[in-house]
Amino acid sequence: MAPDAANPGPDSGDVFAGGSANGRLMAAFDWSTTPVGPVETWPASLRYAVRTVLASRFPMILTWGPQYTQFYNDAYATLIGAKHPGAIGDDLRVTLAEGWAALQEPVERAMAVREASWIPQLLLLLERAGYREETYFTVSHAPAFGDGGEVAGMHAVCTEVTRQVVAERRQRLLHEVSTAAGRREDEHDLAGQVCRALATDPLDVPLAAVYLTEGDGAPLRRAAIVGVPADRLPGSAGTADELRGVAVAGLGVTGGPFGDAVTEAVVLPLSGGAGREPVGALLVGVSPNRALDEEYRTFHELLAGQVAGAVVDARAYAAERARAEALAELDRAKTTFFANVSHELRTPLTLLLGPITDALAESGGELPPAVRDQLTLALRNGQRLQRLVNDLLEFVSIESGRTAAVRVATDLPVYTAELAGVLRAAAERAGLTLTVDCPPLPRPAAVDVRMWEKIVLNLVANAVKYTFVGRIDVRLGAEDDRVVLRVSDTGVGIPAAELPALFERFHRVADSPARSREGTGLGLALVRELVGLHGGTVEVGSEPGVGSTFTVRIPFGTPDAAAPPPASPAAVRGAALTPWDDDLGWAPRPADAADPLGTVLVVDDNADMRAYLTRLLSPSWTVRTAADGQEALHDVVRVRPDVVLTDVMMPGVDGFGLLRALRAEPRTRAVPVVMLTARAGQEAAVEGFAAGVDDYLAKPFESAELLGRLRSVLERSRGRRAAGPPAPVSAPVVAPAPLPPRPRVEDAAPVYAVPPVPAPSAPTAAAWRFPSRAASIPPLRRRLRALLTEAGLAEDRVYDLLLATCEAATNAVEHAQDPTEPVVDVRVTVEDGAVEIEVRDHGQWRERTSSMDRGRGSMLMSAFADITATPSPIGTTVVIRSPRPGDDGT
Structure with missing residues (x-):
């Protein structure tokens, strides 16, 4: 077509001007070889159109004539990739042959009806990078007019939005996966849900398989699969590397928008968290129409x-649920155990308390004072045990839903005053003022009198226990439509951090000063439950050092049953609630007793225990008592005792605090200390010996054993004092009398004869065989003491070796099961001051639970000598070696 003479358009040299790279290429191109002919023959409209395209920085393309000859700018050149610059002057239908099916209709429509189009995110198949690529463009097609106004071609403006479309699609899939995982504890069900979510985006995930481990080091096992038949992927793999070797091309899977074969997959570990082994692996197919670039990775x-996060959460949730179920089962088992034990205890308690009560009621005046006192002691502590059993049963019954409040019309002010009065004597002996203010209520109240008794007594007893100076106020009144009971004290108070857990069962405030460590932590928990059964609430307000106020609010209620008025509370309940109350009236040591062995200071916060030990020791010792470590320290400074016998768990200064204080003071450093405690276990005993205690005895104990240990400790103490001048004291020490001979403990069974080991003058040796019974320990102790003493060993060292050997023998008796011979063999060798003792049983080792352990074992023996234990199927041999003094660096 010849150019219009009236409107020639830009000169041939100006058509491609503007400095663009594509303009220079087009200027050098031989257009005479194309359907549009040489530039000089172009119409003005084509020249203007080409110049406009080249001047734009937005991707633009112009096709001219029926052969769709192409003209495009630099921005468009980057979109077609490797097709540039070959596409210049070529037919658009040929250049974009793979995508023409999508472009034909909008292009031809724009040229035929002269109507521009707008197509967002148009999917196009391009092969611009050497593979069939999934691409997306937002395009607009418009007619291109010739000089005469006719449609001569097509003008298109486009921009690629592939990255945006793919990113949004992948983001949606990640959201679907996180949503599908949810909060599931079955990780295999979770894997199935994940794969169903992955199936919603086959363009990015043409196939996938989730493999999970069953634990650290366990193989991978397929949990779920999508996009490929299950039998085509391995069901398990040792490692993720094995999965990477899967021949993906042979799976026959197609993917991408054009249905091309999937030939590549990636395998990613499912991390278990920092420092943990992977929990599995994820195999994911790669789309054949997207490059595995950094964004895809x-x-x-x-x-x-x-x-991975979903699997870890599922496992954590499952573990948490298992723990919760285990705790619930443990709680149920504990509740059942308490119920069973409590029921079993009631029968023997009845048979104990009944006869004792009857004996005191019928013959109390005729009994000797010592017998009457012991029966009274047994009765008091039996009643305490009965109260604890009743509390446990009450709690178990409430938790199982078998308990309901049976309300009866009650003169609540009078009954509350009587209940509070039960503890008046205990409060007054503690130097406290107990004020009870219970005026008449505006209308009758109905309560379960048995439950109300427990509520009032527990709150007032706690107030007495934790108040040292000041007063306790018990007030009953009415507020709105409720009865309000307030128990206030000027006691030690409760830290704010402890208040939320105060009413939980078995909870006790740590390190809180109190008159005693006695208690189970059930009292306040029971109060809350009993108040709740009345439809009420209990609250506490407290400030450390100021005091506490417990407030109980219950509705006035209506009677559920007709019942007689409650009986007056028995006075004995006060003793059952206050085991620290020291008003026992024990008689002093009889005047006609033999000369005392020395002075023993008994330190225990339980008044009955102090009284019992006083009566036990007073025939042989001068006994003084203290209720806690602080009181004991004042007493020791005044008159130094020969032995201190102390409990461990006490309010204020406990047993270990007392021991440290005694050892830190030069005047009391040499005072021997024996710990007598309810704490059991090897660790407790070793803790005591490590702190410097002279001996350690766990409750319950035998009186003969306690007396024997006290005598032994006194012997060792006097031996140390004889070696050097005594430390100065502020008061004279009671002169010790000669020790009486020890009582003979008869053997429970005969000792088996073993051919004696020849005993030359040096070394000394012996071998004994004893029945595998606890009664064999005393004869072993006697024989070993005689042998070691004859060998010339120091008394302290003899004592240590006796203790270690008897512990080893006790372990042999208690731990050996199914013995081939029911005996314990003991061999002793003493050579040049070095001692070796071998204790051997003939059974298989049997572990004991910590609750059965009374503080003995290898850890205790190790405090005195070098211990080697060699177990075998036919017996265990324990070797105790004590080197000659000085050989170990001492």
Whole structure:
């Protein structure tokens, strides 16, 4: 077509001007070889159109004539990739042959009806990078007019939105995966849900398989699969590397928008968290129409992270639920145990308390004072045990839903005053003022009198226990439509951090000063439950050092049953609630007793225990008592005792605090200390010996054993004092009398004869065989003491070796099961001051639970000598070696 003479358009040299790279290429191109002919023959409209395209920085393309000859700018050149610059002057239908099916209709429509189009996110298949690529463009097609106004071609403006479309799609999939995982505890069900979510995006995930481990080091096992038949992927793999070897091309899977074969997959570990082994692996197919570039790899990593997080959460949730179920089962078992034990205890308690009560009621005046006192002691502590059993049963019954409040019309002010009065004597002996203010209520109240008794007594007893100076106020009144009971004290108070857990069962405030460590932690928990059964609430307000106020609010209620008025509370309940109350009236040591062995200071916060030990020791010792470590320290400074016998768990200064204080003071450093405690276990005993205690005895104990240990400790103490001048004291020490001979403990069974080991003058040796019974320990102790003493060993060292050997023998008796011979063999060798003792049983080792352990064992023996234990199927041999003094660096 010849140019219009009236409107020639730009000169040939100006058509491609503007400095663009594509303009220079087009200027050098031989257009005479194309359907549009040489530039000089172009119409003005084509020249203007080409110049406009080249001047734009937005991707633009112009096709001219029926052969769709192409003209495009630099921005468009980057979109077609490797097709540039070959596409210049070529037919658009040929250049974009793979995508023409999508472009034909909008292009031809724009040229035929002269109507521009707008198509967002148009999917196009391009082969611009050497593979069939999934791409997306937002395009607009418009007619291109010739000089005469006719449609001569097509003008298109486009921009690629592939990255945006793919990113949004992948983001939606990640969201679907996280949503599908949910809060599931079955990780295999979770894997199935994840794969169903992955199936919603086959363009990015044409196939996937989730493999999970059953634990650290366990193989991978397939949990779920999508996009491929299950039999085509391995069901398990030792490692993720094995999965990477799967021949993906042979799976026959197609993917992408054009249905091309999937030939590549990635395998990603499912991280178990920092420092943990992977919980599995994720195999994901790669789309054949997207390059595995950095963005695709990041998407895979995020996907694996989502799946791994879901699996870890599922396992944590399952573990937490298992723990919760285990705790619930443990709680049920504990509740059942308490119920069973409590029921079993009631019968023997009845048979104990009944006869004792009857004996005191019928013959109390005729009994000797010592017998009457002991029966009274047994009765008091039996009643305490009965109260604890009743509390346990009450709690178990409430938790099982078998207890309901049976309300009866009650003169609540009078009854509350009587209940509070039960503890008046205990409060007054503690130097406290107990004020009870219970004026008449505006209308009758109905309560379960048995439950109300427990509520009032527990709150007032706690107030007495934790108040040292000041007063306790018990007030009953009415507020709105409720009865309000307030128990206030000027006691030690409760830290704010402890208040939320104060009414939980078995909870006790740590390190809180109190008159005693006695208690189970059930009292306040029971109060809350009993108040709740009345439809009420209990609250506490407290400030450390100021005091506490417990407030109980219950509705006035209506009677559920007709019942007689409650009986007056028995006075004995006060003793059952206050085991620290020291008003026992024990008689002093009889005047006609033999000369005392020395002075023993008994330190225990339980008044009955102090009284019992006083009566036990007073025939042989001068006994003084203290209720806690602080009181004991004042007493020791005044008159130094020969032995201190102390409990461990006491309010204020406990047993270990007392021991440290005694050892830190030069005047009391040499005072021997024996710990007598309810704490059991090897660790407790070793803790005591490590702190410097001279001996350690766990409750319950035998009186003969306690007396024997006290005598032994006194012997050792006097031996040390004889070696050097005594430490100065502020008061004279009671002169010790000669020790009486020890009582003979008869053997429970005969000792088996063993051919004696020849005993030359040096070394000394012996071998004994004893029945595997606890009664064999005393004869072993006697024989070993005689042998070691004859060998010339120091008394302290003899004592240590006796203790270690008897512990080893006790273990042999208690731990050996199914013995081939029911005996314990003991061999002793003493050579040049070095001692070796071998204790051997003939059974298989049997572990004991910590609750059965009374503080003995290898840890205790190790405090005195070098211990070697060699177990075998036919017996265990324990060797105790004590080197000659000085050989170990001492």
